[in-house]
Amino acid sequence: MAEQLAYPDPRIYMKPLAARLEDDDTRAALRLLSDVLAPRRDRVVAAPAYGLPVRVIASRRGDDVRYLLNPRLIEASDLVINVAETCPQTGPIRRSVLRARNVTMSGTGLRGEQFVLKLEGVQAFEAQMALDLMERPDPFDWLTAYHRHCLRVGESWFGVLNAGLYSARDGDILRFSGLNRVAFHPDGTEGALCSFDGLNPMLPIEKRHRKMLGLISVLTPLRHVYFNQAENLPVVVAALLISRGAKIYGPEAAIPVVLLERLGIAGAFHRHPLDGSGLAAGQAPLDVVLFDKVAAPDAPLPVEADLRQFARRLDGMTGTLLIAMPAQDPALEHLLQRVFPNVLAYPSPKGEVIYAARKTWEGEAQIRARMISGGATSGIDFVDTLSEPWIYLRKDGGRQLL
Incomplete structure (x- = not known):
């Protein structure tokens, strides 16, 4: 037939x-x-x-x-x-x-x-x-470009994630908030914690999340990602889709494992509190640590001891700590510079600022080249996502526009 x-x-x-x-x-x-x-x-x-x-x-x-x-x-x-x-x-x-x-x-x-x-x-x-x-x-x-890629290469795991998002229903932890938009409601409550684009979960809905994704995609190899706020799940899910085989880490109490299971990505999650125990023997260093004060305004900012723990856990070459703030924070900038040799700020027209702290700095030319090549392979226009100016925070207190 x-x-x-x-x-x-x-x-x-x-x-x-x-x-x-x-x-x-x-x-x-x-x-x-x-x-x-x-x-x-x-x-x-x-x-x-x-x-x-x-x-x-x-x-x-x-x-x-x-x-x-x-x-x-x-x-x-x-x-x-x-x-x-x-x-x-x-x-x-x-x-x-x-x-x-x-x-x-x-x-x-x-x-x-x-x-x-x-x-x-x-x-x-x-x-x-x-x-x-x-x-x-x-x-x-x-x-979407992502659909087309998956259909061409025949990635069966995409079907699991797609089916998980479209299993949303009224009164569930996943509910439709638009024609193809799916919202996550923890414990079945009314308030949505975050939302996904069902047609293209590789591209987060919120511009801040797209910018965070673009930054970590061009600054790091996205092999090991740590986060402790469920509000950042759209960024983490997108990172997993971009970087096949990536692993995600976080404290079990803060990460909704039930949602990860629903989306078929629980196998990539590793429970890790990122406490003061440091880097365990044989454990891979982290490429990314995410913290989002905009999504969770009541969450306390990391103190210096936390930042130093992040620095110990991050990869020495490409590891990046990303902190999204609702506005410029001079006290946080000073604290980051005390711990990390390189700190960059990415302000948005809305006044929000994303800080990227690293042990090493590759230079603007190399990173912008990866931005273009990364977009070509993943279907995300990183050039558009990162169109706002980059500011390098100098140790003498000056600010250098890149």
Whole structure:
């Protein structure tokens, strides 16, 4: 039996020709769809989905099989959000999309007669997907760069994360807060702690989180990431998607392991309180330590002892401590400079500042080169994400614009 095409097969984009009963291609399409509908299963199929670019669809309901040439949608009603919709061309990828629960199409029958075909429920959804293939120049323009990469290389783990996000439901720890936006509600409470873009979880929704992700992606190799605030989960999830095989660390009490399990990434999490015990024998140094005072304004700032512990745990070459603040903080800048040889500030137009503290400094040219090359491989435009000025905090108290 013929199989439906799978993205990115170029035949998906062939422009379907008008169907004509006397045309050989149309007859071939009718034979193909007849074979496809031979099994007794209610469904709607289209010839272009099987590599024949002819405007023919067919439906089966019980023993009733109908063929419609040159179909067009003339009526649609009962619009609903079809949650976690999948289509054969994109495999496990789910999305939520607005669909009509009832549709009416008109076209030509097998004897040349004009007739209408009314469909409802799942078959109405399938008919609309079939029309997408025939009517839209790019029926998959909703796919993000990350979707396209995953489909090309066949990364099955993405399906687990995608399914986890689209398992959201009312009253759950994961709930839809928009068409494809998923919010995390700890313990099922009303307040959302953070949100994910279901279509592209590799790119956080909040600009501050995108900037944090861009910084750690170009400053570090993203192998070992420590965080102790669940509000930063969008950054951590995105980092895991960018850097396959990365490990994340944090205190068990502060990290919602149940959410990590739901998203299929709990295996990357290692419980670690980052206390005063220092770097254990054989334990890999950390590449990133995240702290976000903007997301958690009531969280106490690290004291000097904490910063020195961070410095001991960070990799000597690329390790970076990232602290997001709601505004410039001279006291914190002084404290960071007491512990770290290199401190940079990344202010935003809103007044927020992200501080990056490192033991070594590679130089602006090397980091900007990684910014461009990293964006090319991951699908994130780091140049846009890090478009605000970089400020190097000198030991003499001066501020050097990079």
